[in-house]
Amino acid sequence: MNTNEVKERPILFSGAMVCALLAGTKTQTRRVVKPQPPEPSNVGVAAFTEEFRRAVLLESCPYGQPGERLWVRETWGTDARLNFIPPSALFSVEGGQPIYYRADDKQPETLDTWRPSIHMPRAASRILLEIVSVRVERLQEISEADAVAEGVEATTCYDEEGPSGGNHAVQAYRNYLTTEPNAYPATASFCTLWQSINGPDSWAANPWVWVVEFKVVQPEKEVANG
Numbered sequence: 001m002n003t004n005e006v007k008e009r010p011i012l013f014s015g016a017m018v019c020a021l022l023a024g025t026k027t028q029t030r031r032v033v034k035p036q037p038p039e040p041s042n043v044g045v046a047a048f049t050e051e052f053r054r055a056v057l058l059e060s061c062p063y064g065q066p067g068e069r070l071w072v073r074e075t076w077g078t079d080a081r082l083n084f085i086p087p088s089a090l091f092s093v094e095g096g097q098p099i100y101y102r103a104d105d106k107q108p109e110t111l112d113t114w115r116p117s118i119h120m121p122r123a124a125s126r127i128l129l130e131i132v133s134v135r136v137e138r139l140q141e142i143s144e145a146d147a148v149a150e151g152v153e154a155t156t157c158y159d160e161e162g163p164s165g166g167n168h169a170v171q172a173y174r175n176y177l178t179t180e181p182n183a184y185p186a187t188a189s190f191c192t193l194w195q196s197i198n199g200p201d202s203w204a205a206n207p208w209v210w211v212v213e214f215k216v217v218q219p220e221k222e223v224a225n226g
Contacts, residue, residue: 006068007064008068008128010070010073010125011070011129012117013117018072024216027132027149028146030150032207032209063131063210073125074101074117077111077113098110130217131212133212133213134211136210139203142190147186152174153173154174172185173189
């Protein structure tokens, strides 16, 4: 075994976040720490928090450490005409067999069926991330800049209360819980994204989360042109 080989781990992303990865707009992900630590008493909260951040968690992040890599699992499918081909050949580079990705928003005529992301094998993954940094924080501590780095979808709306007295374009972000007009700052948009994935009470719970910052190392072409 090559001891210098970079460690890789799988990580799941939703279709919207896969699109953000391919567009180069997502460079962070937040994942709930499991199990959550006990809440400290009012005395010694600051000391507990600092110890928790540095000593307890950063040595045991299940997503890896800087320099290690994450390969992305997403909803995928294969060609129905290739069911007779053994998996070892189906997913080999030499075999060149087509793999379909639901995030591409296409419905190939020859699609067998969409398969859950959790069942994606390493060889079918098209996105590879390299971890840049890892930290822990409370979910609601996210800044506006970090919410943008989470890949929330930017939209445009118009503010009638602008300083010029008329409508002027302002940056807004998608509401992932409704199709109503998007008039959210990035942090509020991320709140709706989090709830759409983790449930309606998940934001209010304000759990400790891993904050994994990364760069996309594969596919280089799609990100560069994104």
